[in-house]
Amino acid sequence: xxxxxxxxxxxxxxxxxxxxxxxxxxxxxxxxxxxxxxxxxxxxxxxxxxxxxxxxxxxxxxxxxxxxxxxxxxxxxxxxxxxxxxxxxxxxxxxxxxxxxxxxxxxxxxxxxxxxxxxxxxxxxxxxxxxxxxxxxxxxxxxxxxxxxxxxxxxxxxxxxxxxxxxxxxxxxxxxxxxxxxxxxxxxxxxxxxxxxxxxxxxxxxxxxxxxxxxxxxxxxxxxxxxxxxxxxxxxxxxxxxxxxxxxxxxxxxxxxxxxxxxxxxxxxxxxxxxxxxxxxxxxxxxxxxxxxxxxxxxxxxxxxxxxxxxxxxxxxxxxxxxxxxxxxxx
Ligand code: SAH
Numbered sequence: 001x002x003x004x005x006x007x008x009x010x011x012x013x014x015x016x017x018x019x020x021x022x023x024x025x026x027x028x029x030x031x032x033x034x035x036x037x038x039x040x041x042x043x044x045x046x047x048x049x050x051x052x053x054x055x056x057x058x059x060x061x062x063x064x065x066x067x068x069x070x071x072x073x074x075x076x077x078x079x080x081x082x083x084x085x086x087x088x089x090x091x092x093x094x095x096x097x098x099x100x101x102x103x104x105x106x107x108x109x110x111x112x113x114x115x116x117x118x119x120x121x122x123x124x125x126x127x128x129x130x131x132x133x134x135x136x137x138x139x140x141x142x143x144x145x146x147x148x149x150x151x152x153x154x155x156x157x158x159x160x161x162x163x164x165x166x167x168x169x170x171x172x173x174x175x176x177x178x179x180x181x182x183x184x185x186x187x188x189x190x191x192x193x194x195x196x197x198x199x200x201x202x203x204x205x206x207x208x209x210x211x212x213x214x215x216x217x218x219x220x221x222x223x224x225x226x227x228x229x230x231x232x233x234x235x236x237x238x239x240x241x242x243x244x245x246x247x248x249x250x251x252x253x254x255x256x257x258x259x260x261x262x263x264x265x266x267x268x269x270x271x272x273x274x275x276x277x278x279x280x281x282x283x284x285x286x287x288x289x290x291x292x293x294x295x296x297x298x299x300x301x302x303x304x305x306x307x308x309x310x311x312x313x314x315x316x317x318x319x320x321x322x323x324x325x326x327x328x329x330x331x
Pocket of ligand 1: 145147183202248280
């Protein structure tokens, strides 16, 4: 909004025009300046001369017959492709968006990182994913930045995205409906804490000891577990927001009783939820998920020791639902 206000001022337009343009773009999700019928023809022409309304190209939509999950493959202007997912739950609908094209983090179980990082997305490209999907489904009640990419390596655009999507003149989404997931970029977690946003932060842990975590996630070498946990404690004390720890259960790697006990010790005294994700099989990876029973045993071990824990419902398993799978398959 401030950018449009500055634009209006510099072009000698009245200040309320900024709000009108912003509402057309972010509330009514106009796809062209032509649609902005409460602006004069001359103003619309001026806007069209200076700007372009960015619209993502829908390359492919896969719809799950099992649970209504939809996976979108979008094309960007420079030819890069990104994935987003729509997940209908019983009383709310979530959209999962990508924050980067590709990913540079190199996690051994994740399809997004195959092929490396292409580039970070603009705030507009992040909004575009939500807007395209919002135009096709009943209502978007939450947005999770858990698709491809590491959002905290694109913090400036992420913050702009959050400001716009929570704007009362835009989609007016509540901060509580937004979740950002990070692999644990310690200095950026500290930076985000300073923003004191009412959003949810999810941290991908996947192992409770340093050695195992390094094996699964190369980023752990740069930001070891003790530093990460300190940053998480600090995040909670600054924002008062309870953290979520994601833990992808991988058969024979991190799903033993010992792993569960170690996880409880690591999280002792931290106000958090644990989200267990049975690993979604990725063709290119040797890792596999545990069976249902093993996942439930792991959950029970945590619960018994007082942690708030849930096994994430597997959705879209029939449609390449996991991060980066669709893009990797169509490359
Ligand atoms: N880079 C961020 C956000 C994207 S990944 C992060 O690491 O958190 C979103 C979540 O999906 C992460 O917890 C990631 O580790 C997990 N994930 C990736 N591939 C997976 C797979 N094949 N099965 C289960 N979870 C996976």
